[in-house]
Each structure stands twice: as C-alpha cells, then as structure tokens.
Amino acid sequence: xxxxxxxxxxxxxxxxxxxxxxxxxxxxxxxxxxxxxxxxxxxxxxxxxxxxxxxxxxxxxxxxxxxxxxxxxxxxxxxxxxxxxxxxxxxxxxxxxxxxxxxxxxxxxxxxxxxxxxxxxxxxxxxxxxxxxxxxxxxxxxxxxxxxxxxxxxxxxxxxxxxxxxxxxxxxxxxxxxxxxxxxxxxxxxxxxxxxxxxxxxxxxxxxxxxxxxxxxxxxxxxxxxxxxxxxxxxxxxxxxxxxxxxxxxxxxxxxxxxxxxxxx
Amino acid sequence: xxxxxxxxxxxxxxxxxxxxxxxxxxxxxxxxxxxxxxxxxxxxxxxxxxxxxxxxxxxxxxxxxxxxxxxxxxxxxxxxxxxxxxxxxxxxxxxxxxxxxxxxxxxxxxxxxxxxxxxxxxxxxxxxxxxxx
Numbered sequence: 001x002x003x004x005x006x007x008x009x010x011x012x013x014x015x016x017x018x019x020x021x022x023x024x025x026x027x028x029x030x031x032x033x034x035x036x037x038x039x040x041x042x043x044x045x046x047x048x049x050x051x052x053x054x055x056x057x058x059x060x061x062x063x064x065x066x067x068x069x070x071x072x073x074x075x076x077x078x079x080x081x082x083x084x085x086x087x088x089x090x091x092x093x094x095x096x097x098x099x100x101x102x103x104x105x106x107x108x109x110x111x112x113x114x115x116x117x118x119x120x121x122x123x124x125x126x127x128x129x130x131x132x133x134x135x136x137x138x139x140x141x142x143x144x145x146x147x148x149x150x151x152x153x154x155x156x157x158x159x160x161x162x163x164x165x166x167x168x169x170x171x172x173x174x175x176x177x178x179x180x181x182x183x184x185x186x187x188x189x190x191x192x193x194x195x196x197x198x199x200x201x202x203x204x205x206x207x208x209x210x211x212x213x214x215x216x217x218x219x220x221x222x223x224x225x226x227x228x229x230x231x232x233x234x235x236x237x238x239x240x241x242x243x244x245x246x247x248x249x250x251x252x253x254x255x256x257x258x259x260x261x262x263x264x265x
Numbered sequence: 266x267x268x269x270x271x272x273x274x275x276x277x278x279x280x281x282x283x284x285x286x287x288x289x290x291x292x293x294x295x296x297x298x299x300x301x302x303x304x305x306x307x308x309x310x311x312x313x314x315x316x317x318x319x320x321x322x323x324x325x326x327x328x329x330x331x332x333x334x335x336x337x338x339x340x341x342x343x344x345x346x347x348x349x350x351x352x353x354x355x356x357x358x359x360x361x362x363x364x365x366x367x368x369x370x371x372x373x374x375x376x377x378x379x380x381x382x383x384x385x386x387x388x389x390x391x392x393x394x395x396x397x398x
Contacts, residue, residue: 042297043297044315048314051367053314053354054354054355054364054365055355055364056333056355057355057362078367090296090297090315090317091297091298091299091317
C-alpha cells in the first residue's frame with residue numbers, strides 16, 4: 001500500500017500546487033511510482049503547472065461518477081514515465097465529490113502507486129475535507145507571514161481533531177534569509193515556535209519558480225536551482241533519508257559574499 | 266446555459282438554408298464555463314483556457330479560441346471549428362482528439378478552420394477553404 005499524502009495550507013497562494021508538482025517530480029526522479037491528485041475541483045491548476053493541460057480528456061469527477069475507468073483519466077508526465085496526474089474537473093464544483101468517494105479513490109490509487117500526493121484546495125470547507133479524507137499523512141505548507149501561519153495553525157488543529165492526522169510535517173516556503181537577518185521577516189524558529197510540528201524543509205524565495213511554473217516545468221529539474229535543491233531534499237526526507245537543512249545564508253550573489261567578507265552582516 | 270430555439274419564419278425559397286439549430290453567444294466564455302448545445306454554436310467573444318464548448322454541429326468563434334472545443338460531438342465528422350484566432354488547448358471533432366505540439370511556435374494571426382480531412386484533423390487558413398469550392 002502506497003503512502004497517501006495531502007499537501008494543505010488553509011491560506012491560498014502559499015505554494016501548495018507548486019510544492020505538489022515539485023515534490024512529485026522529485027520523487028519520480030528518484031525512481032518512485034508517483035501519482036499527483038488535483039483535489040481543487042473547479043479551480044484546477046496542477047495540470048497547468050505541470051504543462052499537461054492540453055492532454056486532459058477525463059478527470060477526477062468522471063472517475064468518481066463512473067464515466068471512465070481510473071486508468072483512462074491518469075495522464076502520464078512529459079518527463080517521467082513513472083509520474084502521473086489525476087486532474088480535477090474545471091466545470092464542476094467541490095460538491096461533485098464526497099469524502100467517502102475520495103477515500104475509495106485514494107485507496108485504489110495507493111494499491112498501484114508508491115506515493116499518492118493530493119493537492120488540497122485553499123480553505124477549510126468541503127474541498128479541504130474531500131482532499132484530506134483519503135490521506136494517511138499531511139504536509140502543511142506556509143510562508144513566513146502572520147496570516148499564513150495563523151491559517152496553517154488552524155489547519156493543523158483540524159487535521160488532528162477531525163481527521164486524526166496527528167503528525168503533519170511543515171514546509172516553510174518563500175523565505176528570504178536577508179530579510180530574516182534584518183529582522184524584517186519571521187524566521188524558521190519563529191514559525192516553529194508557533195506551529196510546533198516537525199519541519200520537513202525550507203524553500204528559499206526564488207524567481208525561477210515563477211519562470212518554471214509559467215512554462216509548465218518544475219524547479220527540481222534544474223540542478224542549479226536553490227529552491228529545486230530544497231524540494232529534492234524534502235523528497236529525500238519523505239523517503240526516510242536524513243538530509244540536513246541547507247545553508248540558506250549561501251544565497252545572494254557576489255555582492256552578498258563581499259559584504260560578508262568585509263564583515264557586514 | 267439554455268438556448269430557446271424559436272422557429273423563424275423564412276421567406277419562400279430559403280428553407281433549404283436551414284439545417285440545424287444554431288445559437289449565438291454574445292459573451293466571452295471564461296475558465297470553468299461549459300457550453301453544450303445540440304446544434305451549431307457561434308460565439309461573439311473569446312473562449313478562454315479552462316472553458317469548454319461542446320456542440321453537435323459546427324463551432325464558430327468570433328474571437329480567440331484558447332479553451333477546449335468539441336465540434337460534431339455526436340459523431341458528425343463533417344463538423345468544423347472556425348475561429349478568428351485558433352489557439353485551442355485541445356480540439357476535438359467527432360471522435361478525433363488533437364492538441365497543439367509542445368514546441369509550438371507562434372500561430373498565424375489570421376482566421377483558421379479545423380476539420381477532418383482523410384481521417385485527420387487538419388487546420389487551414391480560413392480563406393483557403395470555403396464550402397462548395
């Protein structure tokens with residue numbers, strides 16, 4: 001039985017879909033058989049981020065309603081033969097699926113894939129409940145902003161209270177070490193102080209993410225990308241490897257290095 | 266979306282022009298909107314990515330077609346898709362499904378028409394093909 005992991009955040013725009021695409025691609029790159037499930041019915045994005053939008057014929061709601069077989073709806077990734085996407089419907093809404101149906105679907109996917117990664121919609125309403133229903137584990141993603149951390153905290157509480165997912169892991173996304181150093185941004189420690197869950201990884205802010213995403217690519221494919229490296233490290237930790245957090249202070253170009261050499265912080 | 270097809274009084278001698286029902290849509294279809302019609306569809310606007318048009322007959326878009334379109338959805342292989350700018354995410358005619366190649370270069374800035382020729386979905390510049398020629 002494969003591992004069913006939901007990636008959730010409460011707040012929108014903190015990087016659920018980007019994280020799902022990158023972690024899935026990284027795990028596939030390590031040779032695992034992976035399926036990504038877009039549970040954001042009505043506002044699907046994962047297909048666009050992966051550059052697979054034009055291959056969609058059937059979607060999750062078709063599978064649940066019995067309009068097609070699961071096999072027919074799975075879309076193979078462009079780059080990895082062992083990475084698949086189950087796209088969401090765009091012309092339906094969250095009420096088209098029930099938590100019970102999602103549970104069955106995840107169960108069925110788990111029999112064939114080593115990793116089932118569910119991209120959760122923003123919010124804590126039915127879409128969230130559907131996405132979480134079939135998951136064994138959860139990854140909560142947040143950015144170092146008070147509003148995002150507040151929503152992450154709410155979601156962690158809901159996961160433990162209503163869904164019996166007690167040990168979610170944390171991804172801290174879009175951190176800017178320089179701002180943290182100057183005290184203008186919450187630090188990793190500040191966020192962990194509040195959320196008090198295990199840290200799975202930290203992703204530095206990276207403009208390349210925008211570039212890659214708009215092209216339907218992922219940063220993990222780029223061996224030089226810092227955020228890509230961070231996502232690859234997260235995938236390795238998910239596999240059970242012990243990988244130390246990377247040194248974020250290495251960021252910045254030669255100006256930054258010169259500053260440090262000269263003793264400026 | 267519902268279409269109320271009203272029977273039009275046609276002048277004598279023009280009856281042969283009537284084939285199927287046709288609806289006119291006077292707006293842009295946005296992501297998540299789906300238009301299904303048992304006849305021809307004419308859209309005075311764009312069809313954005315994430316929107317879907319399904320028609321038993323032909324589809325004409327007087328704008329940019331960027332979404333998914335399915336003409337001849339009941340199996341009519343004679344159906345065509347015509348757009349001022351044809352940039353579909355995916356284009357289906359009857360039982361054929363096509364999508365633009367991944368490495369697509371800039372598409373031409375002129376009206377184009379897609380239809381099935383010799384069992385393959387073919388796209389041509391619109392003035393290059395007119396019915397009955």
